Amino acid sequence: MNLLNFIPRKMAALAFIAVSVFSLTACGDKAPDKVMMNARTVGALGLFDATQWFHSGMYEQMEVQGEISQVMMKRKEPFVFKAKDNVYLVQAAIEAIDEMRPEVSSQPLWDQWPVLTRRTRYVYSEFETENQPVDVYEIYLQMSYKRYLVRFGVDVKTDAILPMGEAEEMRGGNDYEDPYLKIFDELDDAGTR
Incomplete structure (x- = not known):
């Protein structure tokens, strides 16, 4: 390292995490054909194709407060x-x-x-x-x-x-x-x- x-x-991210960290759930093993995610530093208009990270099996999508997150995901290992x-x-x-x-x-x-x-x-x-x-x-x-x-x-x-x-x-x-x-x-x- x-x-x-x-x-x-x-610290702004801390407030978001504080509200949602205990309502997180993984969305299962099957990733959709295409996964669009948002980089934390880019904002709502910065969606990009992150499919490779989910189809490789490294990550799975997460639900945050009942919706699939385009910012947060769960590492399988x-x-x-x-x-x-x-x-x-x-x-x-x-x-x-x-x-x-x-x-x-x-x-x-x-x-x-x-x-x-x-x-x-x-x-x-x-x-x-x-x-x-x-x-x-x-x-x-x-x-x-x-x-x-x-x-x-x-x-x-x-x-x-x-x-x-x-x-x-x-x-x-x-x-x-x-x-x-x-x-x-x-x-x-x-x-x-």
Whole structure:
């Protein structure tokens, strides 16, 4: 994985994801004859033919809030992070924490690098640009007795980790954060600290 290929992301995507991430479903194994998708950076008028990515068996279409998404898709076999990838996951977490406002210190991560490979989950995929898919993952990070959700991407063509600059503290008590806290609890119960 190459740390030189970082792509800063806008927090606006976070709001869209927050509303829809728990209503995602895959649309089955059979892709239509032609699949038109939208690159995240292009907008609604930038549809392109992404059929090759679905017919190859790598991705399947997704339903988001009852409709087939032209932005988000599901990877059939997401990347599996190995011990050697941990340094890149920690670096992505540090960069996302450093971007948080109000400011949060990432010093605890520098002081004792956690093992994040078992606390990382695939969420969905999208096209960064035409025919440039990125798989989006979340790290369930515990730091200084607080819980943080960190999002990052993996460039499908190069396997480079693309920090999105997206991190948020999960406190709970609302419909958005409670499902994430449930995952934190499951990971803690499984001994993945």
